[in-house]
Every structure is written in structure tokens, then in C-alpha cells.
Amino acid sequence: MNQSRLYSVRMRASENESHENGGRHISGGELLSSYNELGLSVNTLLEKALNHSRGQPDFLQIQCEVVNQPIKLFNPLTVQTNEVTTVEEGQVLAKFLLEKTGVPKDIIKKAYKEIPEYPVSGAILIDIHTGERVDGRIDKGVRVSRMDWQTGNFNKWARSKADSTNPRLKEALTLATKVTNHKLTIAELCWSDDPDYITGYVASKKLGYQRITQLKQYGDDRGCRIFFVDKLSDINTYMSYLEEQPILIQWEEKHDTRVD
Numbered sequence: 488m489n490q491s492r493l494y495s496v497r498m499r500a501s502e503n504e505s506h507e508n509g510g511r512h513i514s515g516g517e518l519l520s521s522y523n524e525l526g527l528s529v530n531t532l533l534e535k536a537l538n539h540s541r542g543q544p545d546f547l548q549i550q551c552e553v554v555n556q557p558i559k560l561f562n563p564l565t566v567q568t569n570e571v572t573t574v575e576e577g578q579v580l581a582k583f584l585l586e587k588t589g590v591p592k593d594i595i596k597k598a599y600k601e602i603p604e605y606p607v608s609g610a611i612l613i614d615i616h617t618g619e620r621v622d623g624r625i626d627k628g629v630r631v632s633r634m635d636w637q638t639g640n641f642n643k644w645a646r647s648k649a650d651s652t653n654p655r656l657k658e659a660l661t662l663a664t665k666v667t668n669h670k671l672t673i674a675e676l677c678w679s680d681d682p683d684y685i686t687g688y689v690a691s692k693k694l695g696y697q698r699i700t701q702l703k704q705y706g707d708d709r710g711c712r713i714f715f716v717d718k719l720s721d722i723n724t725y726m727s728y729l730e731e732q733p734i735l736i737q738w739e740e741k742h743d744t745r746v747d
């Protein structure tokens with residue numbers, strides 16, 4: 488890919504109205520593309536929006552814009568899969584792992600109580616000292632953008648880990664790697680809002696990407712994405728990192744780190 492002219496391509500789709508007019512979020516997607524591949528890239532996101540288990544969109548937008556900032560390269564977080572047999576077991580493990588990353592127990596409890604109040608299309612930010620939501624984007628949350636993992640390098644990584652080339656894992660690991668590479672991110676907690684996908688994860692720079700095979704019941708269309716952050720003195724800089732800093736995942740075996 489010619490990195491000198493990359494485009495950020497973003498898609499969002501919703502039911503009834505657009506997101507800002509109160510529509511129900513169906514699907515979103517973001518990637519980086521060369522100019523030559525823009526047609527393909529737009530099509531990839533269009534297909535994602537048109538064939539989604541959350542339903543058919545009434546509103547759909549795809550936007551392309553050139554990226555002018557230099558691109559950071561990150562090695563992907565180390566992945567571990569934790570098999571659980573029930574949602575309850577999965578959620579106990581998720582809370583245990585969050586505590587291990589340094590999020591205090593009472594803050595985890597408070598965050599969980601508030602999850603049903605957050606039907607957003609992005610992620611919400613919670614301060615680990617107060618438990619308060621700090622992103623200020625009440626209805627939509629923060630959408631992490633300008634990130635990608637080129638297919639060739641991803642497939643090489645997947646082969647070496649004997650893992651499937653699951654596109655969801657690719658998307659989520661790319662996002663988690665970007666988010667946890669910022670020093671003020673303590674941890675991320677995530678499960679999908681797609682009713683047919685029940686695997687989720689807890690991620691942090693130290694723990695890596697800890698998949699948990701059941702974090703909700705099949706058929707449930709409520710998702711979760713929380714970034715636990717440490718006292719953001721400058722919230723705008725943090726949010727612009729999430730939204731604007733372009734990053735590519737580039738796996739190099741020699742940079743693999745061990746998980747504690």
C-alpha cells in the first residue's frame with residue numbers, strides 16, 4: 488500500500504432516522520485505503536452495511552477523506568482465548584481481568600450497572616477514579632477511526648497463530664491495539680451488539696487481548712464498549728488520538744510480547 492496517500496473510509500448505518508436524529512444503530516466500519524483500492528474499500532463497507540444481522544438500514548453513509556498525518560505502526564496485542572461454558576462464568580472472568588488491569592472493583596461494579604443506559608454507536612469513556620463517564624458524547628460515544636490491518640499481514644499473523652481469519656477478530660484486535668497503546672487507557676471491555684455474536688474481550692497493554700467465548704446470550708442485541716481511562720487531564724487530546732491518529736497494525740514475530 489502506498490502510505491503516502493491513504494484515505495480514511497468510514498461507514499455508518501441506522502434504522503429509521505440517522506444516528507443524530509435518534510435512529511437505531513445498525514452497523515459501522517472504518518478502514519484505511521490507497522486511492523487505487525478506494526472502490527473496493529467502499530464496497531467492503533457497503534456490503535457490511537447491507538448484510539447485517541441487526542437489520543436493514545434506512546440511513547447509510549460512507550465517507551472518504553485523505554489522511555495527512557504520519558501513520559503509526561503497532562504490533563498487535565497478544566491474543567488469548569478463554570473458553571467459558573456460561574455467560575455468568577464469562578462475566579465473572581471479565582470482571583476479574585479488569586481488576587487485574589488496575590480498574591478498582593467498585594468502579595467495575597458501577598460501570599456494569601450503567602451499561603444498559605448506553606445504547607450508543609461508539610465507545611464510552613469511564614474514569615477509573617470516579618467511575619464517571621467522561622466522554623461527554625451522551626447519545627453516540629466516541630468512534631475510533633483511521634485504523635486498519637492489511638489483509639496479507641493479517642493472514643500471515645493468523646496462520647502463525649493457527650487462528651481463523653475471522654474478520655471480526657481482525658477489526659476488534661485492530662481497535663483494541665490502537666486504544667490500549669495510549670498510555671491513559673487502562674483497559675477495554677467489549678462485546679458485540681450483533682445478536683449472533685457472543686464472544687467478547689477484555690484488553691490492556693499488559694494483559695493483551697483476552698477473548699472470552701461467552702459474554703452475552705444469543706439473540707441479545709445489546710453490545711458494550713467501554714474504555715477505562717486514568718484521569719484525563721486533556722480529554723480532547725485523548726479523543727482526537729482515538730478519532731484522528733492514523734495507525735496500521737503490522738505484525739512482526741520478533742516483536743511479539745508475552746502475556747503476564
Ligand code: WAQ
Pocket residue numbers: 515517607608609610628629630631632653655656659662677678679680681684686687688698710711712
Ligand atoms: N469505535 C468505538 N466504538 C465502536 C467502534 C469503533 N470503531 N466499533 C464498534 N463500536 C462499539 C459500538 O457501540 C458497537 O455497538 C459495539 O462497540 C460493538 O461493536 O472474536 O463485533 O462491531 O475476538 O458489534 C469482539 C470479539 C467482537 C471478536 C466485537 O463489536 C473476537 C464486535 P461490534
Ligand code: MG
Pocket residue numbers: 513514679680681710
Ligand atoms: Mg455490531
